Ligand SMILES: Nc1ncnc2c1ncn2[C@@H]1O[C@H](COP(=O)(O)OP(=O)(O)OP(=O)(O)O)[C@@H](O)[C@H]1O
């Protein structure tokens with residue numbers, strides 16, 4: 001498969017000096033779903049904004065099809081459908097009016113436009129609300145319409161910037177299924193998220209971004225390999241427990257390579273979970289730490305991120 | 316400004332000229348003149364009309380004084396030349412006949428009176444609407460147009476501007492669409508206000524081509540201020556406040572509420588940076604009979620102003636976008 005997207009040493013330094021994207025290069029193959037996974041402020045939106053022509057790169061270039069975003073931006077933009085992180089619609093217009101407007105901005109007109117609007121409304125399941133003003137929509141409905149507005153010109157490349165942030169589980173499920181369906185129909189998708197489960201579920205390949213750089217790139221399997229043969233032991237503790245203190249105790253166990261905590265969970269990275277488990281349990285019972293559950297997991301992207309940065313993905 | 320202003324003018328109690336045979340002797344002061352006063356009570360919120368009434372009264376007293384001086388001079392010359400009858404009754408008779416003749420002459424319309432008409436100009440009555448109609452039209456226009464730039468900022472805030480930038484529609488087309496939309500709104504507004512004031516208040520705006528030219532240039536210049544505000548402001552709220560303040564300041568400085576000539580000279584000069592001053596002057600020039608060529612400088616000034624402002628806005632917007 002030829003590459004549909006080729007990013008070459010792209011860099012963005014904002015006027016205030018922030019280096020948001022730092023010399024990033026990668027390719028996305030035609031028909032691939034490619035995820036950019038990174039914590040808040042990693043530079044995902046900045047990167048997507050450069051690819052879609054909203055921001056000019058400080059350095060480097062990117063090609064969509066064969067079109068440079070610097071030198072043939074309009075041709076590049078024709079291939080791209082964008083779904084911005086923040087809902088970008090006219091609140092006082094109805095759903096249908098919004099879609100008609102955005103279709104027009106992409107040179108879709110007349111009967112084709114009318115048909116595409118109906119099609120997009122169906123895809124995101126908003127046909128019954130087509131003639132209601134967007135300001136009356138729930139957050140999930142707005143996000144779905146936000147996606148529909150990126151589909152009207154049948155783009156070859158769909159850029160989705162954290163399309164599931166802050167919405168209810170049903171809407172989220174629907175969006176993920178829609179993305180999978182697009183991809184099944186041959187659309188190339190660039191999906192940014194800071195939810196590792198979404199990246200794991202959707203993507204052929206994943207790039208992990210941190211502080212403006214891509215720190216790892218590959219298939220889920222390849223990324224897991226980065227962590228080595230490690231497994232994680234996830235312990236859920238009673239709510240009364242001082243998680244920090246527990247981590248301190250556990251650090252004395254030689255087998256534990258890495259340890260992080262979130263809320264009432266402690267995750268320990270170990271070479272062999274079965275071998276390490278007795279020591280962990282003994283340790284915890286010595287300090288009378290009440291445990292609710294213990295799970296053993298193969299390394300996930302969380303573990304990868306932890307391994308690479310020493311920090312948790314969802315701080 | 317709450318107290319009504321008063322002016323007193325000193326006039327003789329006996330009317331100088333009235334239609335029923337006024338004896339000439341009564342027109343001349345004997346002994347001490349008796350005093351009478353005309354009191355003008357004016358509404359302080361209508362400074363123009365009070366100025367006008369004051370001027371009329373001043374002219375009236377002036378013409379009285381002039382008539383009296385002329386009469387005295389005539390009779391004293393005649394007396395010196397011994398051309399007057401010495402007999403008391405004959406003198407009385409002469410005075411009465413003369414008085415009657417003069418009164419008759421004055422009641423007769425336009426018997427060889429001198430009227431002040433400047434060359435190339437027709438006499439026009441002072442019509443306050445001819446001043447206020449253009450003032451209000453321009454004032455309202457500035458509000459609408461300078462706030463037009465706010466929509467661009469609102470679009471940036473709601474992300475639709477960025478989404479447009481990501482579409483294959485060129486930036487120039489997007490901006491041109493916004494600006495032309497704004498211009499159309501401005502022209503429509505002026506067309507409505509001008510036609511209404513023509514219909515309701517009988518304002519005759521003058522040469523239609525010249526009016527169209529002024530409207531064109533005025534809207535374009537006003538939109539220049541709109542885009543400068545939009546380019547410099549950071550939020551729609553900030554832009555809105557700025558445009559309201561600017562519209563009010565320009566309106567006041569350009570003399571929409573009271574004549575510009577009553578403002579300090581420096582402010583009169585400074586108000587030239589507003590489209591209001593040029594537009595108002597152009598409209599009033601036309602209304603008072605000016606020709607197409609007489610408003611060309613105003614139109615040129617407005618278009619030059621627009622070009623300058625669009626240049627400033629472009630530079631400012633580049634800075635903001637780079638951020
Ligand atoms: N307009 C801007 N001016 C200056 N700095 C900016 C601007 N936009 C973003 N940044 C900075 O650039 C960095 C990357 O931001 P960006 O929005 O690309 O991150 P992100 O990965 O999309 O984060 P999130 O997951 O929160 O959306 C951050 O440090 C951010 O503060």
Ligand SMILES: [Mg+2]
Pocket residue numbers: 044045046085161162
């Ligand atoms: Mg983002």
